[in-house]
Amino acid sequence: MIFSIEKDKITYILSTVEKFVPNKTTIPILSGIKFTAKNNNLILTATDLDMGIETSLSAEIIEEGSAVLPSKVFLEIMRKLPKGNIFFNKKEDKITVEAGEIKLSLPCFEPYDFPEIIPEKSFPLLRISNDIFKKMVKQTIFAAAEESLSRPVLTGELLEVKDGRFNIVALDGFRIAWRWEDADAKDFSIIVPGRTLSEFSKIDFEDEDKEFELHYSDNRVIFKSKAITITSRVLEGKFIDYREIVKVEPKVKVMSSTDELLESIERAYVFAKEGSKNNVVKLDIKKDVITVSSESEAGIFTENVKCKTSGEDLLVAFNAKFLIDALKSIEYPEISMDFGGEVNPLIIKPLNVENHINFLLPIRLRSEG
Amino acid sequence: MIFSIEKDKITYILSTVEKFVPNKTTIPILSGIKFTAKNNNLILTATDLDMGIETSLSAEIIEEGSAVLPSKVFLEIMRKLPKGNIFFNKKEDKITVEAGEIKLSLPCFEPYDFPEIIPEKSFPLLRISNDIFKKMVKQTIFAAAEESLSRPVLTGELLEVKDGRFNIVALDGFRIAWRWEDADAKDFSIIVPGRTLSEFSKIDFEDEDKEFELHYSDNRVIFKSKAITITSRVLEGKFIDYREIVKVEPKVKVMSSTDELLESIERAYVFAKEGSKNNVVKLDIKKDVITVSSESEAGIFTENVKCKTSGEDLLVAFNAKFLIDALKSIEYPEISMDFGGEVNPLIIKPLNVENHINFLLPIRLRSEG
Numbered sequence: 001m002i003f004s005i006e007k008d009k010i011t012y013i014l015s016t017v018e019k020f021v022p023n024k025t026t027i028p029i030l031s032g033i034k035f036t037a038k039n040n041n042l043i044l045t046a047t048d049l050d051m052g053i054e055t056s057l058s059a060e061i062i063e064e065g066s067a068v069l070p071s072k073v074f075l076e077i078m079r080k081l082p083k084g085n086i087f088f089n090k091k092e093d094k095i096t097v098e099a100g101e102i103k104l105s106l107p108c109f110e111p112y113d114f115p116e117i118i119p120e121k122s123f124p125l126l127r128i129s130n131d132i133f134k135k136m137v138k139q140t141i142f143a144a145a146e147e148s149l150s151r152p153v154l155t156g157e158l159l160e161v162k163d164g165r166f167n168i169v170a171l172d173g174f175r176i177a178w179r180w181e182d183a184d185a186k187d188f189s190i191i192v193p194g195r196t197l198s199e200f201s202k203i204d205f206e207d208e209d210k211e212f213e214l215h216y217s218d219n220r221v222i223f224k225s226k227a228i229t230i231t232s233r234v235l236e237g238k239f240i241d242y243r244e245i246v247k248v249e250p251k252v253k254v255m256s257s258t259d260e261l262l263e264s265i266e267r268a269y270v271f272a273k274e275g276s277k278n279n280v281v282k283l284d285i286k287k288d289v290i291t292v293s294s295e296s297e298a299g300i301f302t303e304n305v306k307c308k309t310s311g312e313d314l315l316v317a318f319n320a321k322f323l324i325d326a327l328k329s330i331e332y333p334e335i336s337m338d339f340g341g342e343v344n345p346l347i348i349k350p351l352n353v354e355n356h357i358n359f360l361l362p363i364r365l366r367s368e369g
Numbered sequence: 370m371i372f373s374i375e376k377d378k379i380t381y382i383l384s385t386v387e388k389f390v391p392n393k394t395t396i397p398i399l400s401g402i403k404f405t406a407k408n409n410n411l412i413l414t415a416t417d418l419d420m421g422i423e424t425s426l427s428a429e430i431i432e433e434g435s436a437v438l439p440s441k442v443f444l445e446i447m448r449k450l451p452k453g454n455i456f457f458n459k460k461e462d463k464i465t466v467e468a469g470e471i472k473l474s475l476p477c478f479e480p481y482d483f484p485e486i487i488p489e490k491s492f493p494l495l496r497i498s499n500d501i502f503k504k505m506v507k508q509t510i511f512a513a514a515e516e517s518l519s520r521p522v523l524t525g526e527l528l529e530v531k532d533g534r535f536n537i538v539a540l541d542g543f544r545i546a547w548r549w550e551d552a553d554a555k556d557f558s559i560i561v562p563g564r565t566l567s568e569f570s571k572i573d574f575e576d577e578d579k580e581f582e583l584h585y586s587d588n589r590v591i592f593k594s595k596a597i598t599i600t601s602r603v604l605e606g607k608f609i610d611y612r613e614i615v616k617v618e619p620k621v622k623v624m625s626s627t628d629e630l631l632e633s634i635e636r637a638y639v640f641a642k643e644g645s646k647n648n649v650v651k652l653d654i655k656k657d658v659i660t661v662s663s664e665s666e667a668g669i670f671t672e673n674v675k676c677k678t679s680g681e682d683l684l685v686a687f688n689a690k691f692l693i694d695a696l697k698s699i700e701y702p703e704i705s706m707d708f709g710g711e712v713n714p715l716i717i718k719p720l721n722v723e724n725h726i727n728f729l730l731p732i733r734l735r736s737e738g
Contacts (some may be wrong), residue, residue: 073667077639080632102636106668263449267471270446298442299475 001065001090003037011078013055019199021071022048032068034114037061051196051232052117068109117231122217126185129211134201136168136179139329143177144170144194153191153237160189169242175322176242176359192221196232246359248347250338252285252311258335262327264292264303269320274298280363281320286313316342317363326358370434370459372406380447382424388568390440391417401437403483406430420565420601421486434459437478486600491586495554498580503570505537505548511694512546513539513563522560522606529558538611544691545611545728561590565601615728617716619707621654621680627704631696633661633672638689643667649732650689655682685711686732695727
């Protein structure tokens with residue numbers, strides 16, 4: 001394998017590929033990135049078996065071939081090379097790299113044991129813009145459970161088309177984040193690990209990579225865009241019927257500024273997270289005002305936030321962190337909130353926008369509350 | 370104590386003061402910041418007993434007094450308050466804080482047990498620009514030892530006026546960094562802890578604070594500028610006679626670009642720091658070229674760097690990290706290097722500038738080298 005490629009071009013793509021190289025692995029070859037020089041393309045592959053990436057970029061291929069390069073030191077030295085062309089030449093178990101007055105010799109693995117990560121056959125589910133999908137992930141993923149041995153599906157997100165709508169849903173037993181867009185696709189339903197979606201949403205796609213096609217094959221999901229293909233196993237199991245759960249009978253309806261309420265709860269959280277207070281923030285809702293308060297050894301906080309209310313007065317408590325996550329996910333300046341009562345859920349939506357629902361269970365206050 | 374102050378004004382100064390609050394302390398009151406409202410000023414004090422800070426800023430004082438506020442939560446909530454005036458009111462062991470619709474109640478300590486950190490009497494040693502002094506510290510402090518139980522003075526820097534020159538010197542037994550400026554002051558010599566100088570050099574002085582006066586009193590050093598006073602104990606002991614040590618008989622003299630050599634050694638360091646190679650980088654100096662090389666399990670690196678040489682050929686090895694530190698400290702585009710030989714020191718200076726010397730001991734190569 002002999003090829004030449006521009007430094008900036010390879011370091012740009014390597015910064016995406018390296019995220020898919022496992023930090024720890026018992027299989028040494030997986031700590032490397034597979035290089036395949038073929039036709040006029042250089043193909044880079046990395047995987048931890050659960051998920052993987054394959055990218056393709058044009059390069060001057062002098063001799064076709066492939067090799068696996070241990071990634072850590074390789075990535076570090078690539079970034080430090082001067083601008084210009086870099087020549088790679090594989091000789092037995094070494095790769096020599098030349099860039100101007102610089103010569104490197106790096107150990108490499110043979111490529112034969114590197115796992116094939118993209119299924120040969122798969123069928124398409126949906127085509128969607130990278131930017132919109134990344135935003136939908138960002139607006140929901142915080143509500144997925146970080147770990148759940150008993151119910152692993154909770155660590156993923158539901159990707160589902162139903163009745164012409166593409167839904168992304170995350171939930172952890174205390175809250176639900178649900179975002180949707182219209183979609184021209186047949187019904188399907190899969191659960192994708194949160195980690196895969198999180199890595200996908202960090203990818204800095206090039207301008208020509210505006211959208212991807214979602215594919216499915218044998219318990220794997222594949223995100224195919226022009227230069228980058230991501231693959232991941234799906235999570236097995238049944239997702240909770242979120243559509244039923246989010247039907248809440250409101251005791252009080254509130255309209256408020258997203259940022260004013262968010263900032264107030266962030267202030268309350270400074271006190272709520274201290275000591276053993278479990279992040280409890282109280283919302284005391286009266287006619288056109290919410291009094292946000294929290295209390296711990298660190299001190300007492302209260303703030304009156306103006307809003308529009310309709311319905312009964314209500315004193316209700318939430319996990320401040322969960323409220324902050326939900327309010328931060330809303331990209332509109334105003335929200336509507338339907339409070340179900342002291343022990344019933346809260347629904348937060350952007351005001352007059354129908355594509356996003358946050359559902360939160362309250363924390364029960366003791367009688368002294 | 371009752372006073373009012375603008376939010377941005379107090380958070381700006383608190384971000385400097387908080388650096389002097391110890392993270393861990395067995396004396397609870399030291400985990401706080403002392404507030405003293407007096408005349409038209411608010412004075413903030415923090416100390417870990419080794420070093421301390423006192424700052425003064427104008428405020429609307431309604432009732433004079435003082436109190437110590439636990440700093441962690443206080444600083445966090447101050448930053449999150451909206452812009453505008455904040456009112457502070459001490460009532461017994463609580464401080465109430467009001468900002469618009471926000472009310473806080475914070476526990477506080479009585480101020481009587483808070484140590485006085487600025488000696489009443491001290492005598493001036495030197496007056497110098499904050500910016501120049503901060504730069505001199507930055508250009509030398511990396512050479513101080515991080516820890517030295519046997520010789521604590523090595524963890525500090527020598528501040529010395531001798532024969533009309535102000536010298537700052539750090540050394541750790543393997544290298545010396547020495548920077549000087551002309552000074553119109555009497556001779557003195559003190560050793561200041563590296564941590565104090567490091568914190569000082571991070572302070573973001575306001576525009577009217579252009580210079581400070583260095584004072585001394587009872588084993589303490591005091592940096593007095595207009596709004597900020599820093600104090601620190603000095604380190605006891607004798608400093609090595611660096612003037613004698615840096616006299617090196619050159620076997621080969623080299624002139625090179627600072628950045629070209631630095632970048633090459635940074636690349637060599639990528640390999641030198643892997644495995645058990647102790648950061649060894651080799652410099653193979655021949656007529657007008659230095660071949661920089663390193664080698665470890667991670668691979669082999671070589672690069673030819675053009676330069677001007679005069680003298681013998683030489684193969685010599687250094688700790689790449691130490692070379693990088695020295696080269697980074699030089700603020701001129703070209704350097705002159707006097708190599709004493711395989712086992713003798715290297716002197717690095719900015720080319721044609723006489724205010725800065727870096728001294729480095731080589732690493733002895735085994736015979737196979």
